[in-house]
Amino acid sequence: MCAETKKKPSKTAKPSSPAGPAKTHDTTGAKSDARQSSPRCVTADVTAQAQAAQAARAAPRPSVAARRVDVTDLILARAPRPRTICAACGAPEAKAHCGNCRLAYCGARCQRRHWKSGGHRDRCDDVRRIGLDQYVANAQANAARERAVATYVAEAATAACGFCGKGGQLLRACDGCEAGAGFFHLECLAAYAATVAARDGARSERFQPWFACRACGDDFRGVGRLAVAREAWRVYNGLHPTDLHRVFAMNNLGDALGAMGLHRECLPVREDELAVGRVHFPNHTPQIEANLARCHTQLGNYAEALRLRRSVVAALQKREGPLSRMSLEAARGLANALGDAAETEEQRAVLRQLWPRMRRALGDAHATTLSCGAKLAHALVEKGHACSDSVIAEAEDILWECLEAARDGGADDDVTADALEKSLEETRRLYLAEEADDDGDKFT
Numbered sequence: 100m101c102a103e104t105k106k107k108p109s110k111t112a113k114p115s116s117p118a119g120p121a122k123t124h125d126t127t128g129a130k131s132d133a134r135q136s137s138p139r140c141v142t143a144d145v146t147a148q149a150q151a152a153q154a155a156r157a158a159p160r161p162s163v164a165a166r167r168v169d170v171t172d173l174i175l176a177r178a179p180r181p182r183t184i185c186a187a188c189g190a191p192e193a194k195a196h197c198g199n200c201r202l203a204y205c206g207a208r209c210q211r212r213h214w215k216s217g218g219h220r221d222r223c224d225d226v227r228r229i230g231l232d233q234y235v236a237n238a239q240a241n242a243a244r245e246r247a248v249a250t251y252v253a254e255a256a257t258a259a260c261g262f263c264g265k266g267g268q269l270l271r272a273c274d275g276c277e278a279g280a281g282f283f284h285l286e287c288l289a290a291y292a293a294t295v296a297a298r299d300g301a302r303s304e305r306f307q308p309w310f311a312c313r314a315c316g317d318d319f320r321g322v323g324r325l326a327v328a329r330e331a332w333r334v335y336n337g338l339h340p341t342d343l344h345r346v347f348a349m350n351n352l353g354d355a356l357g358a359m360g361l362h363r364e365c366l367p368v369r370e371d372e373l374a375v376g377r378v379h380f381p382n383h384t385p386q387i388e389a390n391l392a393r394c395h396t397q398l399g400n401y402a403e404a405l406r407l408r409r410s411v412v413a414a415l416q417k418r419e420g421p422l423s424r425m426s427l428e429a430a431r432g433l434a435n436a437l438g439d440a441a442e443t444e445e446q447r448a449v450l451r452q453l454w455p456r457m458r459r460a461l462g463d464a465h466a467t468t469l470s471c472g473a474k475l476a477h478a479l480v481e482k483g484h485a486c487s488d489s490v491i492a493e494a495e496d497i498l499w500e501c502l503e504a505a506r507d508g509g510a511d512d513d514v515t516a517d518a519l520e521k522s523l524e525e526t527r528r529l530y531l532a533e534e535a536d537d538d539g540d541k542f543t
């Protein structure tokens with residue numbers, strides 16, 4: 100993959116990936132990255148080290164033009180699909196664009212207005228020079244940083260940057276550091292993280308500074324996490340699609356957006372990730388599809404989520420076998436998607452197959468097995484669906500088997516056990532209610 104990191108010419112002002120043969124690297128690394136949907140799992144070997152080092156040096160400082168946030172930048176920064184939003188009025192699905200820089204417009208009126216009074220005249224060449232994608236990434240990174248800095252402005256008043264020791268526009272992104280600690284300048288963190296990411300070896304640790312606090316080790320979260328993830332995307336998005344830095348940054352950004360509940364923004368990131376994966380990392384596509392399906396579910400696009408989940412199950416069962424953990428996990432995702440899409444009959448069929456497989460693969464008392472059994476019982480007696488006596492009996496049997504297994508084997512940890520108990524109780528209550536309804540029918 101990535102044999103020669105050929106750049107689209109003059110696409111970005113940034114981490115230019117110098118020509119020259121990059122070391123071939125192990126794509127399985129990027130696979131596991133995608134599989135876990137977690138940046139910490141990048142295990143591949145680096146691309147050309149020198150290239151990354153140069154990217155790191157070139158990376159963290161946005162151009163002056165890129166630092167100034169104006170209305171256009173805000174429009175772009177907030178748009179889930181900035182390539183098709185009118186830079187003048189913010190209307191989505193803009194069909195026209197500037198012939199020079201490719202910024203999108205509703206039409207000639209908006210474009211003319213933006214040229215005369217919207218500042219486009221001063222920017223058009225800047226945008227063209229660094230490329231629209233980079234320009235948008237800069238605007239998004241700046242907006243995310245401003246938001247994070249504003250969030251912590253009071254707390255940060257007396258704090259100092261954990262990297263350079265100075266004050267100023269600080270943010271934080273962890274819970275582990277004490278009050279008043281854990282602050283950093285985004286530029287300082289980015290410079291450090293890019294340097295570490297450019298090092299050889301270390302693999303999974305290489306990207307850690309981009310997603311976990313150097314001081315306390317906690318994963319980043321909240322607006323600080325998003326600011327850091329946007330910054331990483333600003334730094335790496337101009338690299339070749341197969342460059343693992345870029346692969347990581349895209350995956351990390353999708354995760355950060357999803358964790359923030361910004362699913363509309365997450366969607367195009369996941370779609371791009373899938374497009375890259377399909378071409379360059381076909382082994383990762385099931386996990387990317389699963390992430391994309393999650394995003395669609397959050398947006399209420401249940402049919403699309405279902406389509407993706409089916410594809411994931413088919414691919415993994417073929418590749419890993421039906422009893423592999425990945426396949427079981429995928430089938431669980433499919434069962435949930437079927438539930439969301441109100442495909443109850445098929446959901447039952449999938450769960451009827453899945454539960455015995457989990458018992459074989461994971462054991463009767465495994466928390467996942469138990470919750471799957473509970474889900475199956477729940478699906479069988481779900482309210483609003485007429486069920487025969489034999490189905491109710493089946494659900495009852497399943498529940499008793501789960502309860503016995505849970506009591507005998509004990510779930511793995513208290514939290515799981517508690518959650519399971521609760522879900523079992525709820526299912527039982529539902530079942531009992533169903534039974535009461537039946538009785539009512541019989542005796543009145």
Ligand SMILES: [Zn+2]
Nearest residue numbers: 185188205209
């Ligand atoms: Zn417009």
Ligand SMILES: [Zn+2]
Nearest residue numbers: 197199200223
């Ligand atoms: Zn232009």
Ligand SMILES: [Zn+2]
Nearest residue numbers: 260263284287
């Ligand atoms: Zn600093």
Ligand SMILES: [Zn+2]
Nearest residue numbers: 273276312315
């Ligand atoms: Zn911390």
